[in-house]
Amino acid sequence: VKLTVVGIGLIGGSIGLAAAARAGAEVTGFDPAPEVAGAALARGAVTRMAETLAEALDQADAAFVAVPVGVLAPVVDAVLAAAPSTCVVSDVGSTKRIVAAAAEDQRFVGGHPLAGAETAGVAHARAELFDGATWYLTPTSNTSGVLYERLHRLIVTLGAQPTAIDAEAHDRLLASSSHLPHVLANVLASHAADALRTLSERPAAAGPSLRDATRVAGANAAIWPDIYLANADALLPAVDDAVARLQAVRAALHSGDRDTIAAWHDQARRDRDALLGAGFSGGAVLHELRVSVPNRPGVIADIALALGRAGVNIVDLSLAPSADDRQGVVALWVRGDAEADRAQALLAATLDLPVARA
Amino acid sequence: VKLTVVGIGLIGGSIGLAAAARAGAEVTGFDPAPEVAGAALARGAVTRMAETLAEALDQADAAFVAVPVGVLAPVVDAVLAAAPSTCVVSDVGSTKRIVAAAAEDQRFVGGHPLAGAETAGVAHARAELFDGATWYLTPTSNTSGVLYERLHRLIVTLGAQPTAIDAEAHDRLLASSSHLPHVLANVLASHAADALRTLSERPAAAGPSLRDATRVAGANAAIWPDIYLANADALLPAVDDAVARLQAVRAALHSGDRDTIAAWHDQARRDRDALLGAGFSGGAVLHELRVSVPNRPGVIADIALALGRAGVNIVDLSLAPSADDRQGVVALWVRGDAEADRAQALLAATLDLPVARA
Numbered sequence: 001v002k003l004t005v006v007g008i009g010l011i012g013g014s015i016g017l018a019a020a021a022r023a024g025a026e027v028t029g030f031d032p033a034p035e036v037a038g039a040a041l042a043r044g045a046v047t048r049m050a051e052t053l054a055e056a057l058d059q060a061d062a063a064f065v066a067v068p069v070g071v072l073a074p075v076v077d078a079v080l081a082a083a084p085s086t087c088v089v090s091d092v093g094s095t096k097r098i099v100a101a102a103a104e105d106q107r108f109v110g111g112h113p114l115a116g117a118e119t120a121g122v123a124h125a126r127a128e129l130f131d132g133a134t135w136y137l138t139p140t141s142n143t144s145g146v147l148y149e150r151l152h153r154l155i156v157t158l159g160a161q162p163t164a165i166d167a168e169a170h171d172r173l174l175a176s177s178s179h180l181p182h183v184l185a186n187v188l189a190s191h192a193a194d195a196l197r198t199l200s201e202r203p204a205a206a207g208p209s210l211r212d213a214t215r216v217a218g219a220n221a222a223i224w225p226d227i228y229l230a231n232a233d234a235l236l237p238a239v240d241d242a243v244a245r246l247q248a249v250r251a252a253l254h255s256g257d258r259d260t261i262a263a264w265h266d267q268a269r270r271d272r273d274a275l276l277g278a279g280f281s282g283g284a285v286l287h288e289l290r291v292s293v294p295n296r297p298g299v300i301a302d303i304a305l306a307l308g309r310a311g312v313n314i315v316d317l318s319l320a321p322s323a324d325d326r327q328g329v330v331a332l333w334v335r336g337d338a339e340a341d342r343a344q345a346l347l348a349a350t351l352d353l354p355v356a357r358a
Numbered sequence: 359v360k361l362t363v364v365g366i367g368l369i370g371g372s373i374g375l376a377a378a379a380r381a382g383a384e385v386t387g388f389d390p391a392p393e394v395a396g397a398a399l400a401r402g403a404v405t406r407m408a409e410t411l412a413e414a415l416d417q418a419d420a421a422f423v424a425v426p427v428g429v430l431a432p433v434v435d436a437v438l439a440a441a442p443s444t445c446v447v448s449d450v451g452s453t454k455r456i457v458a459a460a461a462e463d464q465r466f467v468g469g470h471p472l473a474g475a476e477t478a479g480v481a482h483a484r485a486e487l488f489d490g491a492t493w494y495l496t497p498t499s500n501t502s503g504v505l506y507e508r509l510h511r512l513i514v515t516l517g518a519q520p521t522a523i524d525a526e527a528h529d530r531l532l533a534s535s536s537h538l539p540h541v542l543a544n545v546l547a548s549h550a551a552d553a554l555r556t557l558s559e560r561p562a563a564a565g566p567s568l569r570d571a572t573r574v575a576g577a578n579a580a581i582w583p584d585i586y587l588a589n590a591d592a593l594l595p596a597v598d599d600a601v602a603r604l605q606a607v608r609a610a611l612h613s614g615d616r617d618t619i620a621a622w623h624d625q626a627r628r629d630r631d632a633l634l635g636a637g638f639s640g641g642a643v644l645h646e647l648r649v650s651v652p653n654r655p656g657v658i659a660d661i662a663l664a665l666g667r668a669g670v671n672i673v674d675l676s677l678a679p680s681a682d683d684r685q686g687v688v689a690l691w692v693r694g695d696a697e698a699d700r701a702q703a704l705l706a707a708t709l710d711l712p713v714a715r716a
Contacts, residue, residue, distance in 0.1 A: 218627020269576020
């Protein structure tokens with residue numbers, strides 16, 4: 001497979017390393033910063049560096065755009081303009097609606113691996129970065145099924161678990177599960193530092209809860225301000241909700257309402273358990289489902305999104321078009337008896353697609 | 359040394375284990391819950407269990423009260439009523455002003471080890487729990503110097519670093535560095551769980567920033583509601599400050615003010631570095647300072663608190679009264695050239711005490 005990576009930092013470099021090591025990919029890199037080339041080649045993150053986007057994308061089967069969110073949309077447009085008509089193009093940005101325009105193109109599938117972030121640069125890239133990580137994909141009704149399948153398989157090869165999701169749902173999910181945690185970490189770090197400065201001449205020792213809660217405070221300053229701003233309309237209601245919850249606790253503390261405080265604390269434990277309990281089905285049996293699909297654009301995206309919404313991970317998928325190209329069969333592998341039942345019911349009921357269990 | 363531990367849970371049990379293993383202490387335990395006795399003896403956390411407080415404290419040199427904050431004040435009073443006149447009494451509560459009344463007694467020194475919390479019960483007790491941990495002590499002008507010295511040494515033997523601090527400063531420090539982080543973890547866990555529930559049928563996977571930021575959400579429900587309430591007057595302004603900071607970020611996000619967002623994010627990084635950089639001087643040279651002190655109550659507390667405020671840890675201390683009992687010498691060991699200089703200057707200038715470098 002001929003792979004192009006545009007932007008060779010921690011994520012782009014790790015994609016290159018993993019693709020070379022695990023898929024034997026020939027990896028062509030492009031980075032606007034000239035000093036990156038030497039480090040990328042030395043690290044083995046790319047097979048070669050190209051001088052231009054056109055050269056980088058020549059005959060590419062797949063391209064990842066791994067540049068900061070602040071410059072992501074125009075770079076994706078430029079890559080789509082230069083990429084072959086048979087090349088799948090994806091990105092790794094933390095917000096997905098900013099590349100929505102590109103999703104008009106059937107070759108484009110937005111992506112976001114939940115990996116990396118505390119260190120930056122190709123020097124920290126490693127082939128194992130994505131092992132076991134969720135890798136969100138945001139296909140649309142325009143997405144080519146063949147190209148989606150290629151991207152899905154490539155991401156599985158990189159060690160991650162592709163999970164399809166609407167771009168808008170992705171951005172709201174990330175606002176609550178990543179962007180708000182970063183905002184709260186910043187708020188807490190600065191609150192605590194200021195409070196401790198006023199308490200004494202010495203900066204007091206940080207306890208373990210403060211250390212954990214501020215782990216991502218101020219992380220990766222080159223990308224985070226743009227992530228907050230790119231997702232501001234989803235992040236603002238999340239911040240407002242956090243403020244409303246703080247004000248409710250404040251009122252209970254102020255009035256000494258122990259029952260309310262205890263109930264609130266217990267609920268937080270149950271909520272954390274629910275968050276952590278999600279999505280574990282390792283070790284369960286793998287099931288193959290065969291779905292007959294009409295050969296229309298977007299059908300693969302519909303299947304992936306429906307299963308993603310239901311919490312069913314597609315471990316692998318394979319497309320087999322019929323001879324007359326009017327109908328095809330998609331083979332899906334999902335892990336776990338309950339997941340397979342759920343997937344079968346969903347595909348039959350919601351999408352009205354005939355499903356066979358292999 | 360004869361040690362009494364009242365309340366044999368994770369902390370009390372670990373004190374017993376460490377004191378027995380490292381100081382050869384004879385540890386007598388008392389716990390109101392009868393089922394604890396068997397587990398405490400089996401675990402080796404106590405040498406024997408007593409049936410009454412009076413029996414537990416008979417001839418004790420030191421006593422630790424390790425019961426939940428919700429019942430702490432009356433238990434400390436009962437222990438002081440039963441303890442010998444030469445026994446130092448301390449506690450391990452997360453807030454310190456609630457035992458302020460006990461501090462009228464020259465035998466009492468409030469305490470708070472920054473250790474443990476996620477698991478509870480004597481079954482999880484271990485002798486190493488306090489290794490390297492900060493252990494706050496809140497002596498007052500009533501505190502007996504001899505008994506403070508005994509407690510300090512005992513805590514060093516347990517593996518921890520005693521650090522003197524005013525009870526009020528302690529509670530404000532903990533409000534910002536521990537209680538507010540717990541409040542924010544709860545708020546975030548419940549916000550994220552609710553937000554993700556509304557997004558889809560599936561509970562989405564928690565990313566690493568959410569996992570870390572909610573690690574303590576709902577932790578140890580038997581003690582936390584009372585900790586929040588016992589320290590409500592220090593916690594309320596901390597919550598208010600967090601709300602004000604969230605509202606400031608909200609305004610900058612709403613207006614798309616990238617410069618403000620970037621500056622805020624950078625400041626959070628610097629603040630976290632300041633929090634984490636605090637208090638490390640391991641490996642530096644140990645210095646002995648000899649201070650001549652008048653034989654008046656509270657002078658040891660004054661020295662410990664002054665050095666605590668200045669961020670100088672007293673690694674060890676030793677009291678030697680003069681023959682006529684009117685004057686004495688305190689030997690203090692501090693680590694690091696700069697710390698020793700700072701301590702010497704402080705003792706001479708602030709407390710007007712003559713200091714010699716041994």
